[in-house]
Amino acid sequence: MARARLNSGNAQAEELPKVKINKESIRKVSELLKYLKPYRGKFIVGMIFLFLSSLTGLAFPSLLGIMIDAAQGKQKYDFLPLNINMIGYISFGILFIQAFISFFRIRLFVEVAEKSLADIRRDTYFKLITLPMNFFSQRRVGELNSRISADLSQIQDTLTTTIAEMIRQIVILVGGVTLLFYVSHKLTLLNLGVLPLLVVVAVVFGKFIRKLSRQAQDKLADSNTVVEETLQGISNVKAFVNEAYEAGRYDKSLREVVKIALRGANYRGAFASFIIFAIFGAIVGVIWYGSILVSYGELSVGSLTTYILYSIFVGAAMGSFPELYANVQKALGASERVLEILQETNEDISININDNSIVQKIDGNLEFENVQFSYPSRKEITVLNGVSFKASAGEKVAIVGPSGAGKSTIAGLILRFYETQSGKILFDGNPSGHYSLTDIRNQVAIVPQDVLLFGGTIRENIAYGKLSASADEVIAASKRANAHEFISGFPEGYDTLVGERGIKLSGGQRQRIAIARALLKDPAILILDEATSSLDSESERLVQEALEELMKDRTSIIIAHRLSTIREADKIVVLEKGIVIESGTHHQLMENQEGLYRYLSQLQYEV
Ligand SMILES: Nc1ncnc2c1ncn2[C@@H]1O[C@H](COP(=O)(O)OP(=O)(O)O)[C@@H](O)[C@H]1O
Numbered sequence: 001m002a003r004a005r006l007n008s009g010n011a012q013a014e015e016l017p018k019v020k021i022n023k024e025s026i027r028k029v030s031e032l033l034k035y036l037k038p039y040r041g042k043f044i045v046g047m048i049f050l051f052l053s054s055l056t057g058l059a060f061p062s063l064l065g066i067m068i069d070a071a072q073g074k075q076k077y078d079f080l081p082l083n084i085n086m087i088g089y090i091s092f093g094i095l096f097i098q099a100f101i102s103f104f105r106i107r108l109f110v111e112v113a114e115k116s117l118a119d120i121r122r123d124t125y126f127k128l129i130t131l132p133m134n135f136f137s138q139r140r141v142g143e144l145n146s147r148i149s150a151d152l153s154q155i156q157d158t159l160t161t162t163i164a165e166m167i168r169q170i171v172i173l174v175g176g177v178t179l180l181f182y183v184s185h186k187l188t189l190l191n192l193g194v195l196p197l198l199v200v201v202a203v204v205f206g207k208f209i210r211k212l213s214r215q216a217q218d219k220l221a222d223s224n225t226v227v228e229e230t231l232q233g234i235s236n237v238k239a240f241v242n243e244a245y246e247a248g249r250y251d252k253s254l255r256e257v258v259k260i261a262l263r264g265a266n267y268r269g270a271f272a273s274f275i276i277f278a279i280f281g282a283i284v285g286v287i288w289y290g291s292i293l294v295s296y297g298e299l300s301v302g303s304l305t306t307y308i309l310y311s312i313f314v315g316a317a318m319g320s321f322p323e324l325y326a327n328v329q330k331a332l333g334a335s336e337r338v339l340e341i342l343q344e345t346n347e348d349i350s351i352n353i354n355d356n357s358i359v360q361k362i363d364g365n366l367e368f369e370n371v372q373f374s375y376p377s378r379k380e381i382t383v384l385n386g387v388s389f390k391a392s393a394g395e396k397v398a399i400v401g402p403s404g405a406g407k408s409t410i411a412g413l414i415l416r417f418y419e420t421q422s423g424k425i426l427f428d429g430n431p432s433g434h435y436s437l438t439d440i441r442n443q444v445a446i447v448p449q450d451v452l453l454f455g456g457t458i459r460e461n462i463a464y465g466k467l468s469a470s471a472d473e474v475i476a477a478s479k480r481a482n483a484h485e486f487i488s489g490f491p492e493g494y495d496t497l498v499g500e501r502g503i504k505l506s507g508g509q510r511q512r513i514a515i516a517r518a519l520l521k522d523p524a525i526l527i528l529d530e531a532t533s534s535l536d537s538e539s540e541r542l543v544q545e546a547l548e549e550l551m552k553d554r555t556s557i558i559i560a561h562r563l564s565t566i567r568e569a570d571k572i573v574v575l576e577k578g579i580v581i582e583s584g585t586h587h588q589l590m591e592n593q594e595g596l597y598r599y600l601s602q603l604q605y606e607v
Pocket residue numbers: 137375377378383402403404405406407408409410
């Protein structure tokens with residue numbers, strides 16, 4: 001699932017949405033500009049270099065024109081008697097300066113962009129992982145991932161290339177047009193006469209083609225969805241012998257793509273022919289009219305050459321604007337989405353990598369007092385409806401009930417992933433708001449049904465419970481968690497890689513690693529959320545033993561639907577549809593003939 005989401009995130013990267021460039025979007029983006037601040041010296045020098053290198057580029061058409069005229073024995077400027085070689089030397093001198101400047105300009109811009117982008121990425125990531133759980137339930141992983149990857153890369157491209165390119169083209173455009181007028185205003189006026197027509201055609205066509213290519217991309221994304229779904233559920237496809245069906249589905253959506261792409265090709269082809277005609281037409285026209293001016297002696301051959309070169313410069317500059325503009329739009333859109341994350345309010349936690357010291361100690365007394373709760377993303381559904389129960393320090397309290405009753409929600413509330421709507425959660429008699437989030441989470445550990453291991457070694461995964469743990473501590477915890485034996489069985493022992501790129505561990509093995517992790521953390525309150533429900537009986541025995549070890553000397557909240565595992569609990573709370581309908585010891589609950597607990601346990605024993 002997560003993989004599919006990542007993929008769709010990448011697909012999104014190919015065609016980032018654009019936003020209108022206006023005051024509002026620019027104001028927003030300028031908030032990101034504060035990340036440039038530490039590097040502003042280099043940025044400004046880079047800008048100056050950029051300006052200079054664009055200007056020096058404009059010198060060449062003039063120099064070439066002067067050289068051609070000098071070859072014909074004409075002096076363009078009487079006050080400046082230059083011979084061919086002198087012009088050649090000057091040209092090379094300027095070239096050298098330009099090359100030198102360009103190197104530093106690129107080097108400086110990349111440095112500024114990379115460093116400031118790394119800062120933005122770091123802040124965005126940190127912001128992201130410190131946001132409250134509610135934020136994540138409303139967004140997809142792929143979407144968030146693409147903000148850090150695609151959106152920020154777009155901003156980076158814009159900072160390193162687009163802005164530089166834009167400034168350069170503006171300098172060339174303004175400088176080039178000025179020089180065109182200077183060389184020959186008659187030719188320039190002729191050129192400018194046909195320009196509006198070109199612009200209108202280009203804009204109209206361009207819009208049309210973009211629309212069609214967007215449609216084609218959407219269709220392509222649709223067909224990729226087919227591939228993604230099929231590959232993810234490949235065992236289903238095979239089990240139902242639906243290969244041909246899936247192939248047909250894919251083929252159909254591919255044909256749609258082709259249809260739209262071909263329609264786009266008609267317009268694109270027409271547009272390209274028109275543009276080619278217009279460009280060469282303009283060149284022919286200029287040379288034609290220019291030659292007439294030369295024959296009348298109004299223009300030198302050198303000046304005509306200069307003119308043609310400048311008009312090519314200007315034309316190319318104009319042609320590059322639509323794409324640059326689109327890039328800036330995309331970058332603005334990307335910045336807005338990144339800013340959205342940066343401006344969210346994060347959880348009120350003090351995070352210090354080296355210091356997990358606990359300020360307010362919790363002894364392990366836990367009490368729910370008439371807790372009412374609904375998830376912020378689905379406010380209309382009351383998940384817990386006046387839940388009350390009490391667990392004294394060191395007690396084992398089991399929470400049982402049908403799935404969807406709200407058991408895992410209780411676990412999440414103890415960890416304060418969410419705030420309750422009404423009622424109280426008390427630690428040692430104090431409302432949970434009295435403690436810092438960090439203090440609560442440092443003293444509550446959870447072993448879930450499905451343990452997630454991070455990419456890394458087994459040692460790192462166990463030490464996740466206590467980052468400062470020594471190698472001996474890790475081994476001691478693993479021994480207590482019944483995990484040492486299977487870990488030592490691997491050729492690389494504790495350095496065995498797990499996670500996506502490492503070896504696959506069985507459910508029971510992952511569970512025991514999670515238990516070792518929790519043992520290292522040594523919490524006052526332990527939550528087992530269906531920790532053994534998906535295990536076979538052999539690994540369940542090993543895990544159960546490890547859990548017994550883990551539960552010693554601490555308050556344990558045992559969420560289970562297999563009732564045999566919780567018989568010995570000090571108290572059993574039966575939850576149904578967010579309401580506590582019974583509670584007591586196993587024996588007390590079994591005495592209630594009409595009770596849900598008795599009914600459920602009879603059902604399970606019959607099986
Ligand atoms: N993150 C969430 N956002 C919205 N609703 C949720 C969320 N998690 C669980 N729920 C809903 O809350 C109810 C209780 O879920 P849960 O506590 O997971 O039940 P249990 O663990 O007892 O099976 C269910 O109706 C479920 O759909």
